[in-house]
Amino acid sequence: xxxxxxxxxxxxxxxxxxxxxxxxxxxxxxxxxxxxxxxxxxxxxxxxxxxxxxxxxxxxxxxxxxxxxxxxxxxxxxxxxxxxxxxxxxxxxxxxxxx
Amino acid sequence: xxxxxxxxxxxxxxxxxxxxxxxxxxxxxxxxxxxxxxxxxxxxxxxxxxxxxxxxxxxxxxxxxxxxxxxxxxxxxxxxxxxxxxxxxxxxxxxxxxxxxxxxxxxxxxxxxxxxxxxxxxxxxxxxxxxxxxxxxxxxxxxxxxxxxxxxxxxxxxxxxxxxxxxxxxxxxxxxxxxxxxxxxxxxxxxxxxxxxxxxxxxxxxxxxxxxxxxxxxxxxxxxxxxxxxxxxxxxxxxxxxxxxxxxxxxxxxxxxxxxxxxxxxxxxxxxxxxxxxxxxxxxxxxxxxxxxxxxxxxxxxxxxxxxxxxxxxxxxxxxxxxxxxxxxxxxxxxxxxxxxxxxxxxxxxxxxxxxxxxxxxxxxxxxxxxxxxxxxxxxxxxxxxxxxxxxxxxxxxxxxxxxxxxxxxxxxxxxxxxxxxxxxxxxxxxxxxxxxxxxxxxxxxxxxxxxxxxxxxxxxxxxxxxxxxxxxxxxxxxxxxxxxxxxxxxxxxxxx
Numbered sequence: 086x087x088x089x090x091x092x093x094x095x096x097x098x099x100x101x102x103x104x105x106x107x108x109x110x111x112x113x114x115x116x117x118x119x120x121x122x123x124x125x126x127x128x129x130x131x132x133x134x135x136x137x138x139x140x141x142x143x144x145x146x147x148x149x150x151x152x153x154x155x156x157x158x159x160x161x162x163x164x165x166x167x168x169x170x171x172x173x174x175x176x177x178x179x180x181x182x183x184x
Numbered sequence: 185x186x187x188x189x190x191x192x193x194x195x196x197x198x199x200x201x202x203x204x205x206x207x208x209x210x211x212x213x214x215x216x217x218x219x220x221x222x223x224x225x226x227x228x229x230x231x232x233x234x235x236x237x238x239x240x241x242x243x244x245x246x247x248x249x250x251x252x253x254x255x256x257x258x259x260x261x262x263x264x265x266x267x268x269x270x271x272x273x274x275x276x277x278x279x280x281x282x283x284x285x286x287x288x289x290x291x292x293x294x295x296x297x298x299x300x301x302x303x304x305x306x307x308x309x310x311x312x313x314x315x316x317x318x319x320x321x322x323x324x325x326x327x328x329x330x331x332x333x334x335x336x337x338x339x340x341x342x343x344x345x346x347x348x349x350x351x352x353x354x355x356x357x358x359x360x361x362x363x364x365x366x367x368x369x370x371x372x373x374x375x376x377x378x379x380x381x382x383x384x385x386x387x388x389x390x391x392x393x394x395x396x397x398x399x400x401x402x403x404x405x406x407x408x409x410x411x412x413x414x415x416x417x418x419x420x421x422x423x424x425x426x427x428x429x430x431x432x433x434x435x436x437x438x439x440x441x442x443x444x445x446x447x448x449x450x451x452x453x454x455x456x457x458x459x460x461x462x463x464x465x466x467x468x469x470x471x472x473x474x475x476x477x478x479x480x481x482x483x484x485x486x487x488x489x490x491x492x493x494x495x496x497x498x499x500x501x502x503x504x505x506x507x508x509x510x511x512x513x514x515x516x517x518x519x520x521x522x523x524x525x526x527x528x529x530x531x532x533x534x535x536x537x538x539x540x541x542x543x544x545x546x547x548x549x550x551x552x553x554x555x556x557x558x559x560x561x562x563x564x565x566x567x568x569x570x571x572x573x574x575x576x577x578x579x580x581x582x583x584x585x586x587x588x589x590x591x592x593x594x595x596x597x598x599x600x601x602x603x604x605x606x607x608x609x610x611x612x613x614x615x616x617x618x619x620x621x622x623x624x625x626x627x628x629x630x631x632x633x634x635x636x637x638x639x640x641x642x643x644x645x646x647x648x649x650x651x652x653x654x655x656x657x658x659x660x661x662x663x664x665x666x667x668x669x670x671x672x673x674x675x676x677x678x679x680x681x
Contacts, residue, residue, distance in 0.1 A: 101395055107638055109580055109589070111597045116552055118589035118599050118610075120578035124530040126221055141576035142518050142559055143552045152229050173608040 106165060106172050110136040113179040114144040115159040123165045130161035133178045192236055196304045199223060216299040217368025219431045226426060229302035231418040240311050244318065247408050251322060259401030260280075261329055269526070269665045271397045275462035276336050276525035277401075278390065279327040280343035281350075281453055285358050286319035292362035292370045296419065299367040305419060309367075312375075313604040319409050326405060336660050341522040347642065348654040349522060349633050350452075353586035356630065357449050361442065368423060372435065373442040376420025376563040379413050383476045385454040387413060393457060396466035402583045428490055437622065440495040443483065444615045447501060455509030456516075459541075461529075464534050470541035472505045479543075497615040504591065504613075506544045511590040514552045518575045520662035521650055528665050529553060529560075532672055534606035548594040557673055565669035573668060576646060581632040584616035591616075624629070 105122035119139050123132050129152045137146045151177065152159045154176045159168045202210055213220040264272070293316055296309030322358040324342065330337040343351050361373050387410035394403035427434050451471070458471040459521045459582060487494060495501065517527045530553065539546040556573065581588045591612040592598035600617060602609045604624070612618040620627050636642040650656045
């Protein structure tokens with residue numbers, strides 16, 4: 086099979102080209118991890134939503150979730166870059182537990 | 185003329201001292217295996233069957249004739265067409281996974297036939313290689329007649345020649361276990377761990393399911409294969425006994441590694457058939473019950489016999505008995521077009537049975553099925569709606585077993601990332617990570633499917649991935665057997681489960 090071009094850029098929601106950051110996303114309640122292509126400038130809230138949309142066939146969406154990265158809960162207003170997510174890192178979206 | 189009792193021991197134990205080459209040149213460690221020991225350490229190698237070639241041929245001829253007789257009586261196309269649809273898909277799984285895996289067993293056995301350290305071992309390996317040829321040819325022959333009726337059976341030949349994700353995982357397993365393995369590790373990994381343990385799942389457990397499903401052709405085939413396996417599996421025991429005397433830590437590692445790797449693959453191969461693709465009234469036991477009776481009890485007895493310990497991951501393994509193949513089945517159902525066989529949603533009665541058999545985590549799994557069923561209710565049944573009830577995001581895979589990252593539970597997936605030498609790897613579980621770290625030079629350069637996509641070796645878009653890389657077509661990729669048209673699904677949410 087002929088070698089293809091590498092995935093080097095994608096079209097962002099604002100129409101600009103960006104370098105996607107491939108991440109391993111795990112949604113609580115799901116049966117497998119999914120590959121999620123993130124944008125540096127998108128927020129953690131948007132990334133959580135992206136994973137929930139991707140897993141929606143198996144797990145119902147919820148607004149009441151937390152985003153976990155390297156054992157810490159990340160503020161949903163942070164961007165992917167601010168949160169320090171690197172290519173092929175794992176993140177988790179879990180149901181928010183009552184305080 | 186010598187009697188059989190006189191000539192057979194002479195023929196089987198025919199070893200000699202080398203005069204013009206060194207012993208380690210005849211049996212290099214790289215291909216004979218480690219620890220490298222002089223022949224004096226192997227000279228008492230023995231097995232109990234002590235078969236002659238003539239006896240072997242006579243026995244195999246009779247067994248082949250028995251298989252063909254059953255095929256002629258009840259194995260014709262019209263007989264197969266009467267089988268339940270879910271069971272037919274169980275057949276498709278095994279039609280694809282079995283024959284060419286057995287062929288890799290030919291290669292591994294032939295390596296033992298040349299590089300095994302004692303002539304009786306080499307003799308037995310020669311028979312083992314002939315056995316594995318038989319196990320390749322019989323299923324290819326029997327399934328071939330079904331190809332014109334159902335092209336998914338073409339995967340009996342095609343499967344290992346594709347880059348389908350499950351084929352990648354199966355090749356990763358068999359390439360290491362059988363195709364590229366030295367004689368000692370082959371004997372311990374294949375003959376001892378796989379053939380005295382896990383093939384019982386395939387050849388005893390599935391034979392029982394086939395009988396219950398009235399599939400007498402498949403039952404006869406796997407039963408016939410099992411009689412061969414039981415014989416050549418005997419190679420493993422005496423090899424393990426010799427290596428134990430010199431390097432018990434290595435033996436423990438090989439057993440722990442191959443038990444885990446075998447568990448991973450066979451939990452899918454057999455678990456899906458036992459708990460999902462066999463009609464409920466024809467399931468004599470659950471997959472977990474069969475594992476406990478046929479694998480675990482026997483394996484622990486053998487470990488005890490040799491003074492070996494349970495694998496360090498035993499608690500993880502026992503926990504997985506309750507959940508792993510369920511996670512895989514639900515994941516695979518929602519990515520069924522990536523496979524070459526069809527799926528069913530467990531009915532309310534089946535989910536009730538699954539809850540009884542797997543109470544620990546079934547609530548989590550039931551929630552997933554409820555969500556899938558809700559999608560079918562929303563879009564409505566029908567073949568045209570198949571892809572509306574299908575995953576679209578790229579699934580992810582373990583860098584060791586190459587299977588989906590579906591370990592742990594829906595509540596806590598156990599995938600973990602390792603950064604090493606400028607690269608990142610992800611493993612579905614601690615045992616997979618542990619095996620990788622024991623032999624990183626063996627595994628580090630193999631790309632899982634995600635990394636093939638990211639590097640441009642495989643298409644990123646699902647339709648292209650299915651057709652160009654997995655070599656599926658709309659005629660052959662997996663669907664829901666009933667396209668969502670279940671009587672019980674049309675009604676309101678069932679409370680049965």
